[in-house]
Amino acid sequence: MIRILLLSALVAGALTCGVPTYPPDVTRVVGGEEATPNSWPWQVSRWDLTMLLKLVLNSWAQVILLPHSSRTYAVALGRHNLYIAESGSVAVLVSMTVVHEKWNSSDVSNGYDIALVKLTNPVSLTDKIQLACLPPAGTILPNNYPCYVTGWGYLQTDGPAAEVLQQGRLLVVDYATCSSPDWWGSTVKTCMICAGGDGAISSCFGDSGGPLNCQAADGRWEVHGIVSFGSSFGCNYYHKPSVFTRVSKYIDWINSVRTGPA
């Protein structure tokens, strides 16, 4: 269910953040839908260079052994349609991935499902590449707070991955509700956020690590959640909302990694 989990968003503290040049369309409230191009300009897509290389080499009918340790990632920024060349987009190699030291891949319900990536080169901010805000440490969103999950993941259970960036409006389900026995029960912890679970909206995002974007009172967009896990029964199964890492719980960790010795 869970692969490598990345905070697939650029985040900023003091710099201007959370104000896209091209505002997202938040007028429609039902269903997953194509996002306005570049309206979530902190959205990152991750590329596994090993997979990409294998694909190319296999199509040439050659057998090449690639050492497992040489798993190399790149991230693409400023993207909307992943299948075409787009002006204003850039790809940058990842030089380092820092996974939370308490993360246990055999036990996602344990939490700590967060990682940071460091890029080999700095990236200039443009109209299509901008920063999201981090929520203030400890922020808890109330029940039914509207947020948007974005990604190129599956459009429906077992469906194809999307070519263009999708957005889906999800309402926050508070911890008291989400941890009740007929919802997620004790699988959900206070270090997580639940959103969705009405069983109706076909927002089904396969990209673990994608952002849950929530607008603050001052209009700026904050990344409150990182897609962590969902129901094995399918997308947005009734009373099984998507579960996100609660970013506001990890502000100190994020800051310590950013300013740390590495």
Ligand SMILES: *[C@@H]1O[C@H](CO)[C@@H](O)[C@H](O)[C@H]1NC(C)=O
């Ligand atoms: C990780 O989770 C598994 C399954 O719950 C458990 O058996 C194991 O002891 C955990 N590992 C650590 C280092 O806590």
